[in-house]
Amino acid sequence: MDLFSCPQSDQNLLPFDGEVIYHGILLDANESERFFNVLMEKIDWYNDRSVIYGKEIITKRKVAWYGSKDFSYTYSGFTRVATPWIEELLALKQLVELYTDSMYNSCLLNLYHSGEEGMAWHSDGEKDLVDNGSIACLSLGAQRRFDFKHKQSGDKKGFELANGSLIEMKGETQKHWLHRIAPTKKVTAPRISLTFRQMK
Ligand SMILES: O=C(O)CCC(=O)C(=O)O
Ligand SMILES: [Mn+2]
Structure with missing residues (x-):
């Protein structure tokens, strides 16, 4: 696997069939820690659910779904209804919009308590999302590896x-x-x- 630990800002990181842009570090260590702590406390975290081969799985990882209105988002076999924005999420949304030059109306948050929690291979192509829209992912806390795998070529x-x-x-x-x-x-x-998203 090609691994770039410090990709250059604003370059497409994918070789073909899509665009993944690394926008660099937006928040310094102090700001990141402050937001991390506030979100830990204020966000309505819950364990995610999915159906795999007909069996319901409850993840150790927690999630939360926020938006500009009560958007229903269906993925992994369940529908979630968005909670209204809180002040800190709106501030981060604005910052992300500035860097990406796109607008977002929702955010799916993930909380990985440690490296033992991850997220399996998937793509976010649900019909609720704008086709070929932008998904912007802001990271706070521990550094983790984000992998991509091409569906046809591997x-x-x-x-x-x-x-x-x-x-x-x-x-x-x-x-x-x-x-x-x-x-x-x-x-x-x-x-x-x-993960700031664009719902239809
Ligand atoms: O945690 C991440 O950076 C990725 C999360 C993700 O892929 C998702 O929420 O769909
Ligand atoms: Mn995803």
């Missing part, structure tokens, strides 16, 4: 997501590539990711 790319950094997926990325956060024993600290 090509793989991996990127380290540092504390306070922003990565954006857009264009045909979801159509052609899967992504995941691989579990790892090397990371013991928690991480929050904020």
Whole structure:
């Protein structure tokens, strides 16, 4: 696997069939820690659910779904209804919009308590999302690896997501590539990711 631990800002990290843009580090260590602590406390975290081969799975990872209105988002076999924005999420949304030059109306947050929690290969191509829209992912806390795998060729790319950094997926990325956060024993600290999305 090609692994770039410090990709250059604003370059497409994918070789073909999509666009993944690394926007660099938006928040310094102090700001990241402040937001991390506030979100830990204020967000309505819950364990995620999915149906795999007809069996319901409850994840150790926690999630939360926020939006500009009560958007219903269906993925992994369940529908979630968005909670209204809180002040800190709106501030981060504005910051992310500035860097990506796109607008977002919702955010799916993930809380990985340690490296033992991850997210399996998937793409975010649900019908509730704008086709070929942008998904911007802001990372807070522990650095984790974000992997991409091409659906047809199997090509793989991996990127380290540092504390306070922003990565954006857009264009045909979801159509052609899967992504995941691989579990790892090397990371013991928690991480929050904020994935700002465009609902129809
Ligand atoms: O935690 C991350 O950076 C990625 C999360 C993700 O892929 C998702 O929420 O769909
Ligand atoms: Mn995803």
